[in-house]
Amino acid sequence: MSTVTIICLHSPTDVDGEHVCIDCGEVLGYSEVQSVNSWQTHDVGNFNKNAMSWTILKLANNLNLPQYATQTIMRISLKLVKRGITKKKAIFFATTHACRIHKIPRLLSEIFCELEKSTGKTTQKSEQSLFKMLNRITKKIDSTYLSIQPPDKEYYLQAYLAKIQDVIIKETNSKYFELIRTRSVRNLSMAKSDPSTAARKAILSCTSSILQSKVKQILA
Structure with missing residues (x-):
């Protein structure tokens, strides 16, 4: 094809x-x-x-x-x-x-x-x-060009990843953050909830249990 x-x-x-x-x-x-x-x-x-x-x-x-x-x-x-x-x-x-x-x-x-x-x-x-x-x-x-549409789940995901990046790298390393990023993008496609919740769930689902409480606090 x-x-x-x-x-x-x-x-x-x-x-x-x-x-x-x-x-x-x-x-x-x-x-x-x-x-x-x-x-x-x-x-x-x-x-x-x-x-x-x-x-x-x-x-x-x-x-x-x-x-x-x-x-x-x-x-x-x-x-x-x-x-x-x-x-x-x-x-x-x-x-x-x-x-x-x-x-x-x-x-x-x-x-x-x-x-x-x-x-x-x-x-x-x-x-x-x-x-x-x-x-x-x-x-x-009254401007068409300056209208702002609601963010979709991909936008929320990138915004949430940006918020937790420094903390994740500080607690672990950059490779682990990239692992979270890659997996969360894949998990996001399967999320069915509202955009913000879907993005948070996608990130938390691939974050270790040790870091989850800290990540939840940041994304709250």
Whole structure:
């Protein structure tokens, strides 16, 4: 049996400073920006630019995001603020969007928690309530390109693996973590529960009993 590979020929369009294919959604490139610290070309009225820049940079650092993702967050946050979205919600939405389009697995609760820390707060919200917040923002800005879909089980799996990686490697070694990663991907295909639960079960099913309690605590 032969395999047919379909390759998108790409129909690029500019979305918030990024060149995106309107057919497959792939980010093809980026518009030039002076720096992630430069706000000279933007006008956000009376908004405290330095405070917003500092918050985004600290958040990106805590989430271990690459510079190109940080630039995306900067651009989208500015656009959302111009549309009347509060600074905190704008940064949260922009960070979630950046992680999705750049394929960086981060949980909504993880993003929100780090955002709260960067602003000196400790409020906690569930994944469900955070997704509802994102939906309200999407409706308010009325933008098809900035809509955020619910994460599937593959996304949750990668996000959970990212959360436990340092702990697993510290307790064992990198080879054992890769073993967990490989087996959990295989186990995920057999999971029938909701995406988040399926991803957790897939990881726990191939984690040693000695480490399970610690992993459960991290993924709780």
